[in-house]
Amino acid sequence: MKSSVIVFPGSNCDRDVAVALKKYQINNQMVWHNEVKLPKSDLVVLPGGFSYGDYLRTGCIASKTRIIDDVIAHAKRGGLILGICNGFQILIETGLLPGTLLRNKKLKFISKNVHLKVTNTNNNFCSNYKKKNIIQLPIAHNEGNYFASNKIIKSLEDTESIAFKYCGEKGEISEIFNPNGSSNNIAGILNSEKNILGMMPHPERVIDPLLSGTDGSILFESLFKS
Amino acid sequence: MKISAIVTLKKDVLDPQGKVVNQTLKNMGYKNILNIRQGKYFEIEIHESDKEKCKKIAKEICEKLLSNVIIEDYTINIK
Numbered sequence: 001m002k003s004s005v006i007v008f009p010g011s012n013c014d015r016d017v018a019v020a021l022k023k024y025q026i027n028n029q030m031v032w033h034n035e036v037k038l039p040k041s042d043l044v045v046l047p048g049g050f051s052y053g054d055y056l057r058t059g060c061i062a063s064k065t066r067i068i069d070d071v072i073a074h075a076k077r078g079g080l081i082l083g084i085c086n087g088f089q090i091l092i093e094t095g096l097l098p099g100t101l102l103r104n105k106k107l108k109f110i111s112k113n114v115h116l117k118v119t120n121t122n123n124n125f126c127s128n129y130k131k132k133n134i135i136q137l138p139i140a141h142n143e144g145n146y147f148a149s150n151k152i153i154k155s156l157e158d159t160e161s162i163a164f165k166y167c168g169e170k171g172e173i174s175e176i177f178n179p180n181g182s183s184n185n186i187a188g189i190l191n192s193e194k195n196i197l198g199m200m201p202h203p204e205r206v207i208d209p210l211l212s213g214t215d216g217s218i219l220f221e222s223l224f225k226s
Numbered sequence: 227m228k229i230s231a232i233v234t235l236k237k238d239v240l241d242p243q244g245k246v247v248n249q250t251l252k253n254m255g256y257k258n259i260l261n262i263r264q265g266k267y268f269e270i271e272i273h274e275s276d277k278e279k280c281k282k283i284a285k286e287i288c289e290k291l292l293s294n295v296i297i298e299d300y301t302i303n304i305k
Contacts, residue, residue: 056291056292057294060291093294100296100297102239102240103242105240106242107246147239147297
């Protein structure tokens, strides 16, 4: 499997995710945002960070850069796209995923480990979570409060397009385990074709039992398998 | 021609920054402030003298870049 990590000015999780991809034998290339064409890739990763200093709106300027046209073409061909944190915000701004990400309800940057329930395991990103669907990953964001019209939220639920929800230790989904005010505790969503995943938590930071744990590595193992 | 655009959150979208500013003003003693909504203000200079054309360009850039139409409204003022 071949992947491309797009690097924007202000990306800061690009190398972490490259290490994670390499660890799971995914042949990765870093691609500067000013390129016009993607190298041959099965997977495109939009990494976390603060692309363009979050000017105007998070992910907004990055969503208008030159490489994005080819990323959108890759999506339309059915290619896989993974957007983590700022990458999720960029996917929202390109219109590849519905809804929007508002500032956290309590206006604070949140950096901590949270419990998540994997609510859809029938996709290329999460298939290996069938064995373990309550996991712990870190979040680190200021704008992660997922918001969309009731109609969109309902269609996300109906089409099983919600991949991750914030939950308690035992998988209880309720408002008290919602760190940022997201509608329906949403932490990550898929498009209706399930080839695009946008998520606020950082799986690439949890790929080594010595450092942090292995809950994130399950996502990369699923990708390798696909 | 000079144009200004104001982008604000839609009425039914929670504006936590506005809320905090409102609360701070109350703490400062301004008891009669009812509500505050925070927004963004853009000054745009366009190399074009036709008013209608300017309006069209301004509308387009507001919808494509300056605002997120899911949660924000915009108003355009031509001087």
